[in-house]
Amino acid sequence: MLQYCRYQTYTVRNLLHCLATCRIDDACVSVVHERSVKLCHLGATTAFLNCSNMVAAPPGVAYYQQTVICQNTGIVRTKSDTCFCPEPYHGETCELIFRDCHDMKDAGVVGMGPRVVFPATAPAPFTVYCLLKFGRTFIFSRLVTGGLDFNRPWQDYVNGFGDISLDLNAEHWLGLEKMHHLTANPRTYKLRFQIILTNDSNWYTTFKEFKVMGSAQGYSFTVNPNPITFQVDDCMTSLVNTPFSTYDNDNDGSGGINCAESRGGGWWFKGANCAPVCSPLGKLTTDPAMWSGNPLDAFWSMQFGMVSLANISAYLL
Numbered sequence: 001m002l003q004y005c006r007y008q009t010y011t012v013r014n015l016l017h018c019l020a021t022c023r024i025d026d027a028c029v030s031v032v033h034e035r036s037v038k039l040c041h042l043g044a045t046t047a048f049l050n051c052s053n054m055v056a057a058p059p060g061v062a063y064y065q066q067t068v069i070c071q072n073t074g075i076v077r078t079k080s081d082t083c084f085c086p087e088p089y090h091g092e093t094c095e096l097i098f099r100d101c102h103d104m105k106d107a108g109v110v111g112m113g114p115r116v117v118f119p120a121t122a123p124a125p126f127t128v129y130c131l132l133k134f135g136r137t138f139i140f141s142r143l144v145t146g147g148l149d150f151n152r153p154w155q156d157y158v159n160g161f162g163d164i165s166l167d168l169n170a171e172h173w174l175g176l177e178k179m180h181h182l183t184a185n186p187r188t189y190k191l192r193f194q195i196i197l198t199n200d201s202n203w204y205t206t207f208k209e210f211k212v213m214g215s216a217q218g219y220s221f222t223v224n225p226n227p228i229t230f231q232v233d234d235c236m237t238s239l240v241n242t243p244f245s246t247y248d249n250d251n252d253g254s255g256g257i258n259c260a261e262s263r264g265g266g267w268w269f270k271g272a273n274c275a276p277v278c279s280p281l282g283k284l285t286t287d288p289a290m291w292s293g294n295p296l297d298a299f300w301s302m303q304f305g306m307v308s309l310a311n312i313s314a315y316l317l
C-alpha cells in the first residue's frame, strides 16, 4: 500500500488543482490526490522517504511525486521533473536571475535579439537587445538611414524608445534609467561604440568602467579615463560627471546655446561648442563636402575621410 507523509490536506476540484496548490506552497514537494473525496494531501518530503508521520494512503488515490519545485513562476515539466524558467530566471529551480546579456552568455544561452534581464537594483525586469556570442547588452543602435527619430524629449530618453523586437537592426535607445540599473550591477562594464561606415568598415572605441548615475545626478556617467582602444575621437572622457541633455532639459552648462536642440538629439553635451562634437545621435549633414569634420555630422572623425556613417551602436561588455 502506498504511503506518504502529509502535513496539510485541502479540498480540491481535481488533480491539477491539487498540483497547483502544491506549487504555490514553498514547503510542498509531493501530493497525494484522493479522487473520490476530492482531497489533496500535501507532503513536505517525497513519498518514498522515511518520515515520522507516515500514514497509509487509502486505495484509489492518484499519487504525484513532485521532485522539483520551481521558483519565480517557473513551471514543472512533469515528464522530466525539470523547471521551465521564464526569462530572466534560470537555474535548476529558476532560482538564478539574468542581470544582463553577459549572464546569459555565461549560462550558455545563444543567439541574438530581445531578451529579458533583471538588474539587482531595477524595480522590474525589462528587455534589452543581446548579442549573446559576445555577451553584449546594447544601450542604443541607430541607422543613419533608419526611420527612428532620436530628436525626443527628456522623458523619452529616460524611459527609452524604439522597438527592439522589430527587426535585426533594432534601432533603439534603451533609456537612461535602464542604463543606470544595468551599470549598477556588481559587474564592471566596458562601454564600446561600434561605428559602421557606408564602405562597410568597422570602427570601435572602448572605455572601461562605464557607469551611469541615477536621476538625482542627471544621469551623468563615469568612465575610466584611459580608453582600451581609440579608433575614433574620444567623445566621452571629458564628459564625465556631465548631466544628460535633451532639447527640453538643457544641462549643457552653456546659457547661450541649447546643444541638444542644435544637434537634434539627446546626449551628454557640455560647453558652448557642445564639445566634443561626436554625438552619435545628432543630425547628419546632407552635403558630402561637409561629411568630414562638420560639427553637425552624426559621429565624425577625420579618419573617416569622405565616407559617411551607416550605423552606430553602443553596448556594454
Ligand SMILES: [Ca+2]
Pocket: 250, 251, 252, 253, 254, 255, 256, 257, 258, 259
Ligand atoms: Ca545651454
